[in-house]
Amino acid sequence: MEEALSYQIGSGKEARPWQATPESLARLLHWLDGGVDSQGQAYEEMRQRLVTYFDRKNCRTPDDLADETLNRVMKWLEQNRKEVDAEPAKICYNTARFVFHEYLRRPEHAQNDLDEMPVANQPAEDPRVTAHLNEEEAAKEKRLGCLETCSAKLPTEDREMIVRYYYGEQRVKLDNRKALAAERGMTANALSIKACRVRDKLRACVTECVC
């Protein structure tokens, strides 16, 4: 199946670039939903996974590459013009792999810009960093302010839970978590998932607030 995908959607080289249409987008949403109308949530989740995938590969433009992947999946769906049974997550992943390999082959990718260098290889005193210290300090304060605002929007139980879950270091942190799980009658694993979800929600709210 991978070879077929490579042929059909893996290549972005063509005489006339393919353009997404409202119909092709609707088809993609429907296909990702798998028969249940998620109001675009399934699309958002898949896009987020794609962005995370490209970001984890240290690509410079994860958002663009995610959109390019979804465009190719849309095109593939349109060319098939029928119900496609293949698992959407798998198709998206395979397409993303091709997009990533193409990205690696692009000439501009070889550019050794300061931004691309791992932090460890960067000069100890990056002049741009020094110049932005003031802004960074202000941004930190703003983030804290946003954290207070966003945490106030959480249900009290969730707010208390994540503060207790993530507070402390080493042994203290582990003891806190053990006690918290016991109080709530949850397994450590279930508690960590719950805490992670709440933290993620908080992070999204803070990101929006800071912007």
Added chain:
Amino acid sequence: MNANDNNLLRSYLLGALPEAETEICDELSFTDDAFVVRLQAVEDDLIDSYLQNELPQQEREQFQAYYLASPRRQEKVKFAQSFQSFAKRQVLAPTMAPAVSFAPAEPVRQPIGETTSWWESLRNLFALPNLTMQWGMAAAALLLLLGGGWLFTETQRLRGQMNAAQTEQATLQQRERELQAQIEQQRTTNTKTVEQLNEELKRTQQQLEQLKQQQELAAQQARQQAPIGLPNLLHVELTPQTRGIGKTVEVTIPARTDYAVLQLAAPEDDFQSYQAELLTSADEKLRWKSGKLKARTTGTSRVIDLSVRAKLLPPGSYVVKLNGIAANGQAEEIRKYSFKVVKP
């Protein structure tokens, strides 16, 4: 998922897995919802461990070289840093709203939660038939609570001794749990005498006393020499500017200072929060602006702590403009504080 799986996920996040395993994880990060959530949890813990300096040297280097190479992930680290400060603030400053209490929000389902069992046991103590023991053990529990509270405050003040104090606190809490278990045992078997429990109580008090002495010693050491890796702070008390001729506060900032903590005498007006601006006196140029600040009570007065990076304060004259932020979000300038930084 066990610890090995977590280690594997950490390696994946640090770009340290072989290609074949990386591809498996890549695919799972699309196709397996449980994997995605687990990976996120491991990532959060990895970031926290990095910030708390808990990563082994090799992982720390991988984190800096690989993980921090992405601006998006750098943002996650910044968020985590702020979140840790926020959590600490919530726990350590109970006067601040919405503060988080370590008391449980719901009844305990298993009697092994430490904070819950304090309250549970205190309540249960008064149901015991032996009044001497009830009050003895209540005193023991209260002493432990007070001891824990004292430790907490002291730990916060010392900062540099944070880890050591937390370990001690955990030990005392463990002891407290043991005493509670003994109460339970006493209730059912009635074999342990009040004298024995009093003896235990005395020993716990002695331990607390010893701990107090150690903390005082540590505090002295911390004052003499700031620990490596922790920010060096300089505390400066500032009173508001008046029309009369007063002496400007002169501040000498030692070379290795990271932050100057300006303690502003807070006004009596009851504002929701405050915000401060640091300006140069000569041209009133803005050098730095704070986020939302809260006043804290110290003795009979109230102060607002303003932590300013020492780098922002080269020798010269400065003014701090304090704005009060009303409940409707409107800011109003309420006070000015001036000071002069002189060469060490």
